[in-house]
Amino acid sequence: MKKAIISIFVIVAFAIYSIHARNEQNESTVSAPSTSLQTGSSNSTTTSSSTTTTSTKGAYQDGTYTGSAADAYYGYIQVKITVSGGKLTDVAFLQYPNDQRESQEINSEAMPLLKQEAITAQSVQIDGVSGATDTSQAFIESLSSALNQAKA
Amino acid sequence: MERTELIMGMPIKITTVTPVETHIVDDVFEYFRAVDARYSTYKPTSEISRINAGLPPDKWSDEMQEIMRLCELTAKQTHGYFNIIRPDGQLDPSGLVKGWAIQRAAELFKSKGVKNFSIDAGGDIQVCGNGPSDAEWRIGIRNPFDRTEVIKVVSVRNKGVATSGTAIRGQHIYDPQGGKDLTNIVSLTIIGPDIYDADRFATAAFAMGQKGISFIEALKGFEGYMIDKNGIATMTSAFEEYVR
Numbered sequence: 002m003k004k005a006i007i008s009i010f011v012i013v014a015f016a017i018y019s020i021h022a023r024n025e026q027n028e029s030t031v032s033a034p035s036t037s038l039q040t041g042s043s044n045s046t047t048t049s050s051s052t053t054t055t056s057t058k059g060a061y062q063d064g065t066y067t068g069s070a071a072d073a074y075y076g077y078i079q080v081k082i083t084v085s086g087g088k089l090t091d092v093a094f095l096q097y098p099n100d101q102r103e104s105q106e107i108n109s110e111a112m113p114l115l116k117q118e119a120i121t122a123q124s125v126q127i128d129g130v131s132g133a134t135d136t137s138q139a140f141i142e143s144l145s146s147a148l149n150q151a152k153a
Numbered sequence: 154m155e156r157t158e159l160i161m162g163m164p165i166k167i168t169t170v171t172p173v174e175t176h177i178v179d180d181v182f183e184y185f186r187a188v189d190a191r192y193s194t195y196k197p198t199s200e201i202s203r204i205n206a207g208l209p210p211d212k213w214s215d216e217m218q219e220i221m222r223l224c225e226l227t228a229k230q231t232h233g234y235f236n237i238i239r240p241d242g243q244l245d246p247s248g249l250v251k252g253w254a255i256q257r258a259a260e261l262f263k264s265k266g267v268k269n270f271s272i273d274a275g276g277d278i279q280v281c282g283n284g285p286s287d288a289e290w291r292i293g294i295r296n297p298f299d300r301t302e303v304i305k306v307v308s309v310r311n312k313g314v315a316t317s318g319t320a321i322r323g324q325h326i327y328d329p330q331g332g333k334d335l336t337n338i339v340s341l342t343i344i345g346p347d348i349y350d351a352d353r354f355a356t357a358a359f360a361m362g363q364k365g366i367s368f369i370e371a372l373k374g375f376e377g378y379m380i381d382k383n384g385i386a387t388m389t390s391a392f393e394e395y396v397r
Binding site: 118 | 385
């Protein structure tokens with residue numbers, strides 16, 4: 002009996018945490034800096050699509066579709082696509098941007114005395130390139146999820 | 154010899170200085186496909202997906218248990234900044250598995266007698282032996298603001314070079330500890346004794362924001378190059394020894 006009560010408590014606590022975590026995630030959503038269709042409110046991360054099906058000639062049904070939020074390690078990418086005339090005509094970012102319009106908290110923590118420099122392009126022979134790819138992968142995931150919804 | 158295949162959602166490129174029998178290279182790519190089949194959170198049949206769907210720990214493979222142990226260890230070593238629990242509560246060890254897989258693939262290559270090669274999985278690179286010009290491997294660091302540009306070149310031999318960052322400019326990244334916006338830092342490249350360590354510490358240090366470079370500075374055997382949103386780079390004290 003005691004075990005059962007503890008189990009129920011754990012489940013309820015986890016459920017509350019999940020809802021809370023989810024809300025937090027939604028709050029962190031910021032609307033795209035550019036690309037059309039974003040009307041005001043930036044908190045809409047519902048995965049359901051708002052479709053306005055009219056004529057369809059291409060591979061996709063006309064309308065707007067929201068892709069799933071795809072994990073890019075320490076952030077999420079979520080896109081909203083617009084299909085018109087059966088073709089993909091616009092991709093907007095629901096989760097990612099803000100383009101430094103919001104005030105950024107400047108980290109006032111003292112940096113150790115490490116050397117700094119402005120980055121400059123190099124034009125020399127190289128054998129490989131190191132760079133981040135995580136976000137573009139998340140972009141592809143979110144996009145394909147939106148496109149799947151748009152499939153007729 | 155140079156061959157690229159798209160596995161784990163990213164291009165994996167293997168370069169060898171001298172020709173290598175095709176079946177040896179096939180085996181290395183096959184190894185990456187096996188890793189993807191087990192750890193991809195995008196594949197519903199993968200072991201990690203089944204774990205997230207409720208597979209109890211006593212049914213996990215030995216390898217998965219080892220990976221989880223390594224993730225726990227890395228979380229401890231990075232003061233919790235390395236975190237495999239996603240906001241939706243699901244486990245995703247891919248931040249560790251990638252470097253670990255490159256490392257294992259490199260060992261597989263070496264066990265077949267291949268000495269001078271590099272394995273590049275989506276911009277995280279292990280180099281072994283000499284590069285194509287019979288000297289060190291010259292690895293460029295990509296400009297986070299322009300993917301077509303390289304903004305630094307390091308010369309390395311038997312090292313791992315990993316970069317963590319945002320490929321799309323302006324994306325928001327949050328501190329998993331306090332939810333603080335870390336967008337100030339856009340890219341962090343780590344040179345380490347091998348790609349396993351370089352990659353996991355790059356992932357964690359990037360999550361630390363500006364403090365990340367200090368974390369790397371304090372780590373023996375590792376150097377780092379961090380780029381902020383204004384295009385200013387901060388490097389660890391011995392980083393320039395690799396810039397030749």
